[in-house]
Amino acid sequence: MWHWSVAWHVLPQLLHGLKVTVEATLLGSAFAMVGGGVLLFARLGLPRPLAVAVRFLSELIRRTPLLVQLYFYFYGLPSLGITLPAFTCGVLGLGIHYSTYVAEVYRAGIQSVAQGQWDASRALDLPGTTVWGRIVIPQAIKPVLPALGNQVIAMFKDSALLSVITVTEMMATARSIGSYSYDYLEPITVAACLYLVVSYSAGQLIRLYERQQYAWVN
């Protein structure tokens, strides 16, 4: 049976968990946005054997479950002498995993920049840092901002996996309430609603941005 009083009662604890969830997502996103850039430039700029190695590593990360990677960082690395706090492992796990996707988003953005922009940059003899920093990246980012936002939302949802490596984010909080009160229905449902509210609002923000960007089409 559903009890509103229980739902109301667990809300503050879950909100506290949500705060951890959001923190992990924001830190993980920041990591992924920098990491994605590093990965892409490594693939484009490094000498061939190294670039191939980076590519292989990206594939490895992208083609294995995030859950497995989280287990590896938290339960596997200590056997190699590297012990990191659970939250750090979680942020790294999310950040590294999503870096590989963000690199692809960046690549799409860079490909969307017209060839003529490169030609003009070369005809003006602009140095590489100017070409990337002032010409290409500013034009590449705009069209992929929505895709980037969607990656953040996906990470937000995936962050529930951090509950298995003892990070007390929202999912872990809901589960622990359930395990001591034998009442899972309300905490899990309320947590689901909170996930929904946040990711739906973020999704609407992205849509709003897209509509504004392409207003001239209509």
Next chain:
Amino acid sequence: MLGSTDLSTLSAEAGTTHSEIECRALTKRFGDLVVLDALDLDVGRGEKLAVIGPSGSGKTTLLRLLMALDKPTSGRVTIGGEILWDEPSKRKERDLRKVRAKLGYVFQHFNLFPHMTALRNVAIAPMKVRKMGRQEAEAKARELLASVGLGDKADSYPAQLSGGQQQRVAIARALALDPEVMLFDEVTSALDPELVGEVQRTIVELGDRSNMTMVLVTHEMRFAARVANRVAFMEHGRVVEMGSPEQLFGDPQEPRTRAFLKAVLEPLY
């Protein structure tokens, strides 16, 4: 086997004195397609050369190779006596930079930077390439914009300008590094007909008041006749015929030149 290299070295040395641009056996292939077929071409210092010819004859490819936007398959090019291309496959971007600095390029589709104002478009190269201070670079950019008749459009973004105005900004931008040679690639082909005149006038004025060397690829014969002191007719990746505008338009020698001119100069009635 005395070798073509010996000959071309000789001609390049001879060329330093009077040729601004010198192409020897310049060849560009895309797979099986031969776009430039061992083309030889000399452009004298201060000369205004118009290059005409049917689509696909290699005109634009020639300009792109001169600007080092593409790599030739083989051949040799010198600009102002300095080697741009020789054994092209071995040339590094770094080697090209120094020679490229002598050239300005105006594109068919303008290729302005859409997220920068007209002023920034023109000022960016002096700032980033010549390390000029912002104030000095912007003052120079304003001057250049004024010289193409756009003194009042400095703060407009490309999207706020007409095609003709955008192309004039692009001309100012190409002039910002004080090039010795200007290359114009069908600069009015993407324009609405009523905007063609203003761009052509800008180029004619530029030609009159400077002794810059110019190479203009164009489909507009009247414009070619007005701006150029020599005209080259290209077909199938080669220069078929070259002469003064009077000669080439008035009394073409080659049958293919005659056929082309007859087709494009067909009277309206």
